Amino acid sequence: xxxxxxxxxxxxxxxxxxxxxxxxxxxxxxxxxxxxxxxxxxxxxxxxxxxxxxxxxxxxxxxxxxxxxxxxxxxxxxxxxxxxxxxxxxxxxxxxxxxxxxxxxxxxxxxxxxxxxxxxxxxxxxxxxxxxxxxxxxxxxxxxxxxxxxxxxxxxxxxxxxxxxxxxxxxxxxxxxxxxxxxxxxxxxxxxxxxxxxxxxxxxxxxxxxxxxxxxxxxxxxxxxxxxxxxxxxxxxxxxxxxxxxxxxxxxxxxxxxxxxxxxxxxxxxxxxxxxxxxxxxxxxxxxxxxxxxxxxxxxxxxxxxxxxxxxxxxxxxxxxxxxxxxxxxxxxxxxxxxxxxxxxxxxxxxxxxxxxxxxxxxxxxxxxxxxxxxxxxxxxxxxxxxxxxxxxxxxxxxxxxxxxxxxxxxxxxxxxxxxxxxxxxxxxxxxxxxxxxxxxxxxxxxxxxxxxxxxxxxxxxxxxxxxxxxxxxxxxxxx
Numbered sequence: 001x002x003x004x005x006x007x008x009x010x011x012x013x014x015x016x017x018x019x020x021x022x023x024x025x026x027x028x029x030x031x032x033x034x035x036x037x038x039x040x041x042x043x044x045x046x047x048x049x050x051x052x053x054x055x056x057x058x059x060x061x062x063x064x065x066x067x068x069x070x071x072x073x074x075x076x077x078x079x080x081x082x083x084x085x086x087x088x089x090x091x092x093x094x095x096x097x098x099x100x101x102x103x104x105x106x107x108x109x110x111x112x113x114x115x116x117x118x119x120x121x122x123x124x125x126x127x128x129x130x131x132x133x134x135x136x137x138x139x140x141x142x143x144x145x146x147x148x149x150x151x152x153x154x155x156x157x158x159x160x161x162x163x164x165x166x167x168x169x170x171x172x173x174x175x176x177x178x179x180x181x182x183x184x185x186x187x188x189x190x191x192x193x194x195x196x197x198x199x200x201x202x203x204x205x206x207x208x209x210x211x212x213x214x215x216x217x218x219x220x221x222x223x224x225x226x227x228x229x230x231x232x233x234x235x236x237x238x239x240x241x242x243x244x245x246x247x248x249x250x251x252x253x254x255x256x257x258x259x260x261x262x263x264x265x266x267x268x269x270x271x272x273x274x275x276x277x278x279x280x281x282x283x284x285x286x287x288x289x290x291x292x293x294x295x296x297x298x299x300x301x302x303x304x305x306x307x308x309x310x311x312x313x314x315x316x317x318x319x320x321x322x323x324x325x326x327x328x329x330x331x332x333x334x335x336x337x338x339x340x341x342x343x344x345x346x347x348x349x350x351x352x353x354x355x356x357x358x359x360x361x362x363x364x365x366x367x368x369x370x371x372x373x374x375x376x377x378x379x380x381x382x383x384x385x386x387x388x389x390x391x392x393x394x395x396x397x398x399x400x401x402x403x404x405x406x407x408x409x410x411x412x413x414x415x416x417x418x419x420x421x422x423x424x425x426x427x428x429x430x431x432x433x434x435x436x437x438x439x440x441x442x443x444x445x446x447x448x449x450x451x452x453x454x455x456x457x458x459x460x461x462x463x464x465x466x467x468x469x470x471x472x473x474x475x476x477x478x479x480x
Contacts, residue, residue: 007032023122037163043197047134047393048072048108052098052124055081055375056238061113061165064389075101080237096219098124103227106131108389111396113389114138119247120225122147126480129154132198134396139257140249141406141413145458146471148410148417153405157243163392163402166358166410168256170388174262175381177345179264183377185365186349188312189267194259195319196343198251198472202241203321204282208233226478243295249420250295251320255358256416259343260316261404264412265348268311272410274305276450277422280321296426297321301419318419320389328353330366345478371428421466425449439468 018313018372037268049065050073053060062071062085075095076082086094095101102109110133114124122142125135129151141164142148160188168174181189195412201416211231212218220232227246242248264461279296282289298321307313325346327338331352335444338344340357347354353366365371404412426449 005303020180025312028037040456045397046070047396048110049393050101050105050112050133051075051085051115051126052101052104052112052306053138054085054094054114055083058113058115059084060081061115061136061389063359064387064480065113067391068390069393073101073105075456077237078215078218079224080215099127100146100214101130101255102127106342109424111135111161111393116225117223117241118249118253119143119227119241119464122151123226123478123480124476125151126154128162129158130480132160134161136163136392139252139413140164140416141257141409142417144470144472145250145414145417148414149458161392161396161402163388163407164257164394164406165388165406165408166261166412167388168197168258168261169404169408170384170386170391171359172383173356173359173361173363174265175360175379175383176263176376177356177363178266179330179377179379180354180363181349183345184348184375185352185377186354187351189347190312190347191317191348192263193317193319193325193346193348194256194263194343194417195339196251196255196259197322197341198320198343199243199297199456201240201243202235203250204280204291205235205243205294206284206291207293208235217293223241224475226228226472228473228476229475244280244293245295245424246293248418250297250299250423252271252299252301252318252416252419254411255343256318256419257409257413258358259345260318260416261412262356263316263345263347264396264415267305267314267315268308268362269305269415270308270420270454271415271455272316273306275301275418275422276451277301277419277426279423279426287334296423298323299423299426301422303415303419328355328366330368334368336368340463347445418451421460422449422451424469425463425466 003253047069049069049071051062052075054074054076055078067073069091071092073093073095074082074085075098077096114121115138116124118140121137128135129462142151147272168446210235214232226357236244236247237349242254243250248254268441278300280298282291283299300323301318303316305314305316317325328346331338339355343358345356352370354363355366356363365374388392388403392402394400451466453465454461457471
């Protein structure tokens with residue numbers, strides 16, 4: 001199948017193939033779906049998909065696509081992690097290095113689904129894109145701001161269909177909250193609170209000092225990919241890597257792609273103009289510590305966005321690690337839930353407030369009694385059928401559009417990573433201040449620094465130390 005989304009181009013290539021093979025009218029040929037009847041899925045209608053990352057989160061992508069598309073190759077650095085997938089599809093070729101997979105099977109692969117840890121998203125996606133493969137990349141799209149901008153340019157140059165794995169982008173509730181906000185029900189929104197129950201993995205912990213035995217099923221060097229070389233330790237795998245800056249992007253990168261998505265759409269946000277953060281202090285043996293390799297246990301981030309058209313400037317407040325906004329006055333004294341178990345969103349407007357869950361689900365006006373007297377806005381945004389993965393796969397074949405393409409996903413992810421700049425710089429400022437002569441001596445947030453973001457240049461204007469995190473150094477052999 002062609003790696004372009006154009007149906008016309010695909011048809012021409014298949015016709016040329018039949019002629020070149022000398023099959024003629026009497027030989028094998030592909031019958032168009034409309035000839036065979038409604039609902040029939042001809043072999044030519046299926047996308048040939050490779051999974052880069054075959055275990056863990058990738059199993060959801062596998063199950064969403066296995067009955068409608070062809071899964072033609074699997075790649076995973078850990079045979080134990082990928083065991084379920086390998087046993088389900090014993091005849092599908094397996095690889096540990098996606099680069100070798102792409103070299104060996106390039107002609108047989110139309111698209112790649114990338115479900116690896118954050119730090120290898122960009123390198124795997126770029127290798128796929130430059131070969132003309134459509135890509136579905138788990139959230140957060142990239143590990144660094146520079147990577148996102150590079151992927152967007154490459155995807156546009158190679159004209160591939162892209163999708164980030166923030167599945168709420170394909171849900172009806174995502175569109176419902178957009179309609180509530182943009183209908184003006186709560187007036188002009190000037191402040192939004194977003195919170196999560198993450199991390200649900202260790203953070204604010206010391207870096208392991210000595211290596212442990214590497215499991216026989218794991219290729220640790222390939223797992224590290226472009227990250228700096230360090231010894232293996234079970235503190236990093238299989239899920240806890242999210243809390244280490246070398247591999248993950250903390251709670252903001254992990255859940256922000258879900259929770260901030262409906263906010264981003266409803267308020268037509270792009271990139272923040274400024275950001276600042278506070279993080280929790282970690283004490284060990286009576287000493288204030290700074291574990292720079294590990295994300296902090298909790299953080300509070302404030303992001304400023306300029307006015308957009310008729311929408312006024314607004315603030316976005318992010319809370320994680322057990323922090324959350326104060327319960328709204330409209331809910332005091334009631335047993336009504338505030339958000340959902342894993343997080344929520346609260347919009348504050350000039351005419352009221354509205355809250356929703358992680359993907360924008362269950363939009364609820366405050367006080368909740370308003371819901372009885374306020375009709376839901378007219379639905380004007382198109383609803384999409386099928387899974388987030390299938391919507392992307394269909395778009396690859398020229399049927400509809402992706403719901404979180406890189407044109408949208410890159411600035412959304414960049415916004416979260418700008419927030420992480422402030423989180424990381426909070427620790428930098430504390431280090432610069434030096435140790436207190438008396439630990440009880442008062443000081444005014446020594447780590448807080450307001451970062452002014454230059455969107456055009458992709459850098460912080462007023463605190464150059466932050467720019468070391470905009471682009472990271474890759475290990476030899478991994479740069480593109």
